[in-house]
Amino acid sequence: MAAPRAPLHLMAPVWNQGTRGIHGLSKAVAPEDSQRKGRSLLQFLADHFYDVQALREYLLRKQVLKVHQKNRPFTHIKERFGPHAAGAYFILKQGGAVKFQGKEWIRPNTRGRFSLDFLKFPEVPVEAVDASGSAINYHGLDNLLALKELQSLWLRHCPHVDDWCLSRLHSLANSLQELSLAGCPRISERGLACLHHLQNLRRLDISDLPAVSNPGLTQILVEEMLPNCEVLGADWTQGLRLGPEEQSRDTASPIPA
Amino acid sequence: MLRRSLQFALGRDVLGRGLGTHRGGSTLDWNGKMSEIKKKIQSVLPGGAWTQLHDTSYLPPEHSDVYSQASTVLSVGGIRQQFSVPENIQLSLFSIDFLRNINEYLAVVDDPPLDIQFNPSGYLLLASEKGAAVLESNVRVQRQEGAKVCLMSPEQLRNKFPWINPEGVALASYGMEHEGWFDPWSLLQGLRRKVQSMGVLFCQGEVTRFVSSSNHAETPSGEEVTLKRVHEVHVKIDHSLEYQPVECAIVINAAGAWSGQIAELAGVGKGPPGTLQGTKLPVEPRKRYVYLWNCPQGPGLETPFVIDASGAYFRREGLGNNYLGGCSPTEEEEPDPENLEVDHEFFQDKVWPPLAQRVPAFESLKVRSAWAGYYDYNTFDQNGVVGPHPLVVNMYFATGFSGHGLQQAPAVGRAVAEMVLHGNFQTINLSPFLFNRFHLGEKVHEHNII
Numbered sequence: 216m217a218a219p220r221a222p223l224h225l226m227a228p229v230w231n232q233g234t235r236g237i238h239g240l241s242k243a244v245a246p247e248d249s250q251r252k253g254r255s256l257l258q259f260l261a262d263h264f265y266d267v268q269a270l271r272e273y274l275l276r277k278q279v280l281k282v283h284q285k286n287r288p289f290t291h292i293k294e295r296f297g298p299h300a301a302g303a304y305f306i307l308k309q310g311g312a313v314k315f316q317g318k319e320w321i322r323p324n325t326r327g328r329f330s331l332d333f334l335k336f337p338e339v340p341v342e343a344v345d346a347s348g349s350a351i352n353y354h355g356l357d358n359l360l361a362l363k364e365l366q367s368l369w370l371r372h373c374p375h376v377d378d379w380c381l382s383r384l385h386s387l388a389n390s391l392q393e394l395s396l397a398g399c400p401r402i403s404e405r406g407l408a409c410l411h412h413l414q415n416l417r418r419l420d421i422s423d424l425p426a427v428s429n430p431g432l433t434q435i436l437v438e439e440m441l442p443n444c445e446v447l448g449a450d451w452t453q454g455l456r457l458g459p460e461e462q463s464r465d466t467a468s469p470i471p472a
Numbered sequence: 473m474l475r476r477s478l479q480f481a482l483g484r485d486v487l488g489r490g491l492g493t494h495r496g497g498s499t500l501d502w503n504g505k506m507s508e509i510k511k512k513i514q515s516v517l518p519g520g521a522w523t524q525l526h527d528t529s530y531l532p533p534e535h536s537d538v539y540s541q542a543s544t545v546l547s548v549g550g551i552r553q554q555f556s557v558p559e560n561i562q563l564s565l566f567s568i569d570f571l572r573n574i575n576e577y578l579a580v581v582d583d584p585p586l587d588i589q590f591n592p593s594g595y596l597l598l599a600s601e602k603g604a605a606v607l608e609s610n611v612r613v614q615r616q617e618g619a620k621v622c623l624m625s626p627e628q629l630r631n632k633f634p635w636i637n638p639e640g641v642a643l644a645s646y647g648m649e650h651e652g653w654f655d656p657w658s659l660l661q662g663l664r665r666k667v668q669s670m671g672v673l674f675c676q677g678e679v680t681r682f683v684s685s686s687n688h689a690e691t692p693s694g695e696e697v698t699l700k701r702v703h704e705v706h707v708k709i710d711h712s713l714e715y716q717p718v719e720c721a722i723v724i725n726a727a728g729a730w731s732g733q734i735a736e737l738a739g740v741g742k743g744p745p746g747t748l749q750g751t752k753l754p755v756e757p758r759k760r761y762v763y764l765w766n767c768p769q770g771p772g773l774e775t776p777f778v779i780d781a782s783g784a785y786f787r788r789e790g791l792g793n794n795y796l797g798g799c800s801p802t803e804e805e806e807p808d809p810e811n812l813e814v815d816h817e818f819f820q821d822k823v824w825p826p827l828a829q830r831v832p833a834f835e836s837l838k839v840r841s842a843w844a845g846y847y848d849y850n851t852f853d854q855n856g857v858v859g860p861h862p863l864v865v866n867m868y869f870a871t872g873f874s875g876h877g878l879q880q881a882p883a884v885g886r887a888v889a890e891m892v893l894h895g896n897f898q899t900i901n902l903s904p905f906l907f908n909r910f911h912l913g914e915k916v917h918e919h920n921i922i
Contacts, residue, residue: 258582261581261582268581271581272581275579275581279576353572378590378591378592379572379590379592381592382592382648382649382650382652383649385648385649403589404773404791405589405590405591405592405593405652406592407773408591408592408593408773408774409592409593409594409774411773411774412648428791429791432791433791436772436773436791437773439772439773440772440773440774
């Protein structure tokens with residue numbers, strides 16, 4: 216089960232601080248054993264008190280709503296400045312970087328601020344987008360799909376990009392040449408199967424996808440599916456990273472040439 | 473003891489309050505509506521589960537596993553929007569939305585998230601010269617409803633999928649998004665887990681009797697009608713002669729292939745033929761075979777769910793060059809639905825030749841396994857029956873989908889919930905699918921039945 220549990224589970228609140236402490240701890244990453252102890256206390260309380268259960272369900276809902284809020288569409292900007300500016304604004308708001316045609320990369324600074332100069336040139340198309348590590352999901356992808364001349368797209372380590380998102384990428388098939396999906400925890404080989412629409416793709420990075428069941432075989436099948444594309448997987452380095460007990464199990468997988 | 477605990481559970485909602493004191497909430501979303509139902513009404517679903525999937529309720533005692541013959545778990549698991557009836561397209565669109573957000577709809581605190589293993593590879597429908605015009609008009613309707621389907625000519629087909637032999641194909645329609653296949657068992661388990669966490673009780677047994685009361689009323693034109701109301705359902709416990717009478721306010725018939733038998737028990741269709749009292753529920757079990765084969769040179773990762781013009785279909789299964797497929801037999805060749813034995817001759821004669829002609833690589837293949845399942849076949853027009861029965865006033869139907877029930881199940885569930893709570897359909901108008909059409913003779917004909 217490689218799907219992440221973190222987005223759906225609440226971290227243990229600290230009860231001696233009262234309910235004020237619960238709100239601030241949703242982002243905290245507790246260490247393993249205290250997390251387990253805290254969660255079993257929480258589970259015990261949730262099983263015996265309906266109020267605690269309702270509170271946990273409410274906080275779960277809030278976490279989900281936060282992701283939705285981050286992926287809301289900026290229709291006002293889209294109507295006023297066009298799809299390229301709206302897409303760029305969306306990406307920059309998420310903390311990603313944007314490169315317009317003929318210009319340099321625009322990134323937000325450490326405080327999350329970025330210059331709004333690109334709004335002065337609404338006709339200039341976006342050439343490359345780096346949304347790595349952002350909370351972009353299926354709905355947020357609407358903003359990206361309007362960028363009809365996008366050539367490079369990096370979605371490394373995005374926790375909410377999954378197979379459903381990949382099935383939407385076919386509308387970028389005419390222009391997309393480079394795509395990187397490395398490290399996304401929800402992408403499996405089923406989503407990679409819909410990348411065959413991207414006939415202009417020349418570079419594809421599918422390394423380090425924990426949800427793919429058989430990385431070596433998947434790499435071979437994707438290479439067969441996209442003959443003009445250079446596919447980067449990390450299968451040989453994965454072999455190096457295995458521990459001694461897992462190495463004997465892995466000798467059955469195909470050894471790449 | 474069982475009787476008392478059932479009555480106790482059905483009488484109180486989760487928080488211990490009585491039925492009358494819950495908050496009125498017509499502004500709740502669908503999830504909230506489902507919980508409202510559980511708190512508000514005592515409902516009995518033959519099969520003992522409030523799931524709108526094809527549960528089997530009418531099991532002979534030797535089958536101890538409840539879902540062993542259910543159509544859901546034996547299904548190939550595809551979901552598509554390529555139908556000709558707009559309501560079917562809308563049902564399927566909502567269902568795919570549901571499946572995409574399944575971890576928000578069916579989230580249970582402290583349980584791992586569901587993975588339904590959805591393959592978004594799309595459906596490819598091939599049409600010969602004869603069917604090309606129908607296919608084109610269907611695609612127009614589908615696009616109007618919001619499905620993402622594109623039409624392809626034989627040359628485009630050959631370019632995109634080099635393993636296809638486009639001889640005899642005049643037109644093809646390819647679903648780009650929101651179509652594919654998934655694991656029906658995980659959907660079933662997810663629904664069960666969620667409703668159990670909300671307080672629904674499951675009981676396992678065979679429905680043997682409905683106890684109902686009659687009421688005579690007069691129509692505006694002066695005719696006398698007999699309205700029935702089901703009060704109790706007798707559920708016979710497995711491997712014993714005991715039965716449990718379950719008091720209920722509402723009965724929902726979602727018994728899949730056995731819905732016709734359940735409806736007869738409730739008194740649907742007992743009357744002179746040609747009248748509303750005499751109109752039976754025309755759903756019967758039809759056996760369909762599914763074969764799993766291995767073909768080392770077969771199509772690759774991009775293979776969609778291919779449906780040939782001849783009616784034979786196949787799809788990829790996993791990464792090891794395995795494929796699932798089958799074909800619906802013609803009316804004359806219908807196998808006997810008495811059991812679920814597989815006829816391997818059927819594969820040799822009817823499934824393999826058209827598939828081998830369409831995909832030349834399939835000329836050498838090896839069948840690994842096969843199984844059979846039931847369609848809850850609606851003999852009237854092969855479309856679902858949703859909504860209340862006009863005479864048995866508290867019986868609702870959600871059955872008869874003839875092979876596309878799994879993909880419409882979430883949307884149909886919502887529709888029945890709306891019907892029960894509000895008395896009419898609110899989001900998708902399924903009035904063409906009401907029971908009355910059997911008496912009035914209005915067929916809702918669906919062209920794309922596999």
